[in-house]
Amino acid sequence: MNLHVRYFASIREALACEAEPWQTSACTAGELLAELRARGGAYAQALAEGRALRMAVNQVMARADTPLTEGAEVGIFPPVTGG
Amino acid sequence: MDQVRIQHEDFDVGQELARLREQDLRVGAVCSFVGTVRDTRALTGLDSDRIASMTLEHYPGMTEKAIEAMIEQAHQRFDFYRALVIHRIGELAPTDQIVLVAVTSAHRGESFKACEFLMDYLKTQAPFWKKEQTPQGAQWVDARVSDDAALARWGIRSDNA
Numbered sequence: 748m749n750l751h752v753r754y755f756a757s758i759r760e761a762l763a764c765e766a767e768p769w770q771t772s773a774c775t776a777g778e779l780l781a782e783l784r785a786r787g788g789a790y791a792q793a794l795a796e797g798r799a800l801r802m803a804v805n806q807v808m809a810r811a812d813t814p815l816t817e818g819a820e821v822g823i824f825p826p827v828t829g830g
Numbered sequence: 831m832d833q834v835r836i837q838h839e840d841f842d843v844g845q846e847l848a849r850l851r852e853q854d855l856r857v858g859a860v861c862s863f864v865g866t867v868r869d870t871r872a873l874t875g876l877d878s879d880r881i882a883s884m885t886l887e888h889y890p891g892m893t894e895k896a897i898e899a900m901i902e903q904a905h906q907r908f909d910f911y912r913a914l915v916i917h918r919i920g921e922l923a924p925t926d927q928i929v930l931v932a933v934t935s936a937h938r939g940e941s942f943k944a945c946e947f948l949m950d951y952l953k954t955q956a957p958f959w960k961k962e963q964t965p966q967g968a969q970w971v972d973a974r975v976s977d978d979a980a981l982a983r984w985g986i987r988s989d990n991a
Contacts, residue, residue, distance in 0.1 A: 756887055756959035757970045799973070801990065806892035808955065822889055822957070826973030826990045829886070829917060829958025830865050830929055830949060 748772070748817050750779070755824035758800070761793035776802045777811030779821060799826050832913045834897045836888060838920045841930055850914050851934050857911060861941035862932035863949050869924040882963040886919045886928070889957035893917070900951040907984075908944040910935040915948065917958065947984055953977040954990040 753766045773779040780802065784794045794800060802809045803822035815821070843864060851857045870879040901913045916930040931948045935941040960971040973991035981988040 753889070755889055755957065756961070799991070803889070803892055803957070806889070806895050808896070822892060824889070824957065825959065825970065827954065827957050828960045828971040828973050829888070829956050830953040 748815060748819075750815065751818070751820045752779075752783075753820065753822045755822060757825050758793050758823055762789050771815070773815060775811060775815060776804055776809045776813045776821065779815060780811075780823070783823075794823070800824070801826055832898070832901050833915070834894050834901070835914075835916045836890075836893055836919055837916065838918065840918070840927060841916050843927075843930060846914060846916065846930060847932055850912055850932055854911060854934065856936060857934045859935050859938040859941045860932065861935075861938065861945040862930060863945055864927055865929040865949075867922050867924050867926045867928060872924075878965055880965055881924055883924075884922050884963070885961045885968075886917075886922065887959045887961070888917075888919050892957050896956045897952065900948060900955060903951070904933075904944045904947050907947065908935075909940045910944045913944065913948060915952070917952075917956070919958075950977070950980040950984065951986070954981050954988040 748771050750769045750771055752769045754762050754764055759765055771779055771782060773782050780794060783790050801824055804813050804815065805819055847860055847862060851860055867884050869881045871877060897915050904913060911934045914932045918928055922928060931945055933941040933944045954977050962969050962971060975991045978988040978991050
């Protein structure tokens with residue numbers, strides 16, 4: 748499955764990456780996170796377990812069990828702090 | 831018509847409120863909230879708490895959708911006519927305006943409630959991030975557990991912080 752992954756705020760800075768295409772075998776947002784973490788290096792650090800991370804699938808807030816679909820846009824970011 | 835605007839430019843609250851209720855004879859109440867940039871040093875007296883400026887980042891596309899969805903939820907809960915949400919992005923200085931939430935209704939109760947609901951929702955569900963310029967360097971602002979608690983009052987669970 749092909750995804751478009753976008754990173755924001757502190758995660759974007761830590762990975763030095765705003766967006767990238769990503770081919771995955773993950774079925775859920777949580778599985779994708781584990782897969783990206785397993786890339787090691789900056790990914791292992793920025794997406795480390797226990798770090799506060801939030802995700803969106805197709806621009807809607809997602810949970811670990813939110814399913815992924817072909818061509819989905821996945822956003823990965825820290826807790827939001829607007830307002 | 832409800833309206834959501836994400837913009838770099840400042841806004842004029844008086845003008846925005848006048849426009850929101852223009853020619854709408856049903857309106858008897860307008861409630862608004864303005865969030866501004868504070869310099870924490872003014873609260874603590876500590877130079878290390880100084881905020882020189884703040885940069886606001888967002889998730890283009892998702893931000894508008896998230897705020898439109900929260901206005902839709904507010905319509906289902908409260909009896910109000912129109913909502914306006916303006917949120918600024920980019921670099922802001924202490925005392926600058928960040929956000930405006932305004933609601934019109936027939937009576938004050940519904941617009942007070944809808945305005946507070948929208949603000950509580952925005953704090954934990956809209957994809958904005960603040961980065962502060964401090965004497966220690968640039969720092970991303972941490973989310974607050976109290977903001978999740980504020981949304982929980984409306985029966986909505988938030989796991990943001």
